[in-house]
Amino acid sequence: MGSYYDIDAILTDAQKVPCTFDLDMPGLGYLDENAGGDIKAGTRVSLPLWLSTLLAVQRLGPSSQPLCTLDLPASISPRVLAALKAGPKTVDLRQLTSHYYELAARVLELFEEEEIVDVLSETFKERAAEIADHAHNPRGALGEAQDFLRGLDEMERQLFRSAHDSSNAMREWMGETKKKR
């Protein structure tokens, strides 16, 4: 779930997912940009993870229903998943959402969706290999690679950065040992 003070974890939690209220909620209209109003049962509202995931698991009595039901966010809709399956490296994840994998991980904890998990792991693996390639080959940052690199989600960016830094550090170290001889 990420650490309490971790900025990226907090940003992950700010991402919104659609949820449907199962009961009339008087006075909660401000969640639906209708301040002072009510939320009717069946209303679909987009709520940040920090609010929606907890409402979705909260039960008020032993037999009662949860306060709201979550839906899968658009970023892991069948359309996006089909695109990822067809060409993992051509999808701009950042445009979908800045913390793509972490959002998916948080949502999928609450759903039984083995297939989505498989598609996303496969996507990450393929893209990670491509990222490593670009990070070790500085010329790759030009031209069409630029589009790919711009579409990295936050976790992938950090991966790119550390791969890039480590390859630089390696080169520096190799240069030093050569100099000594």
Add this chain to the structure above:
Amino acid sequence: MDIDDILAEVDVHAVPRQTQDLQEFTRAWVTERNAPEILPWPDALMQRILERIRRQIELVEEQTGNTDPKANFRLIIFQTELERFKFLVRSFLRARVAKIDAHALHHLTDPSTKARLSPSELQYATTHTTLLHAHYRSSFLSQFPASLQRMDDTAGGMSMVEGPDVDRAVFVRALKDVEEPVYVEGTDMAFEMRKGDVVVMRWSAVREVVIAGDAELI
């Protein structure tokens, strides 16, 4: 074949205490820098190292001003060695402070972790935490309702007090044959470590072996 292997082959008792200490401390330094959690404070070893540094500084101070070119050259060697020792200790201490700062409350509340700090580290952690809380309080927290002012809440399935990630991967080399097979918690994996083996493993699985001195992090 590297220096460690050569050293390992030499009979331990034939190696002078000073060399042993340096080797031991270098190992402690590498391990401390690579392990995700703080390790027990090596009190006796640290005392010996610091004592040696102090003596060496005195020696250098005495010798400074000696105009004999031979003594002068020796002095340069002494100073170089001294600087390296000081660097090791400094880097070792700083690695520990970084871990303490990252999870200060955990280090103060978890008894087994707390026991691994030196007295001055414990004091540093306590003061730092107090200062930080006072800073939060004066900046905004004092205006919160009382029930929300705690720094160690666990509401909503999320604890405010966190420890380090003990399942992080580390590189380990066995210094001797480890008798008991190593079990990886939460899986049905177990493996044997023979002297010289290098494995990548989650820290929690090899922690005991490393602390016992049967293996080192690299």
Add this chain to the structure above:
Amino acid sequence: MYGDHALKLIQHAKRTQALAHLPHYQTELVRETTREVRDLDKDVSNILAPFQGSFNPSSEPATACSVLVNHLCMRRNKRCLLAYHRVRSDKLEEMCWSGKDVLDQEQQAGRQGNGEGSGMASEVGNQSSLSPEEDEYVRQYGDMLAAYKGQWTDIDLTGSLEPPRDLFIDVRVLRDAGEIQTEYGYACHSLTILCQEWNY
């Protein structure tokens, strides 16, 4: 929507992490976020007041939901405020360790912004990118660090974390500095190295 101010703070914090310097303290956002918490808390009291302590969540699901949402918003704001301040205090501590005189630098920056002729410390403080609380924190942390360092005088705890390569460093003398006293007395044997740079 509740939590929006807090989110802005976090976005500031994210940018701060990537910067070398410390940007201005977001006094207004911190104030708004804190006020939101107090308002939400008042709301909860108002909602629960008619029940006089005998509130049963399962018979009043809608009310319970309001209370829960308010609570979650307060907790979220708290987390964001703490994380924001933590990012900044981490940066300040780092400056203390690297030996920068944070307060002095801040005052200089403040003086430049104020133009000449203003000498009052309080005026200078207004221009600073630190909040008064952060100012105080840096002072106290600096004192504590000095005390901790003092236990390791032989080691120089805030010294370089790069492994030493050469005993001597090259010094380019820009201005006649007169006689130089080093850690171990006069700079006699290092003069050769100093001399190499002397020609510049």
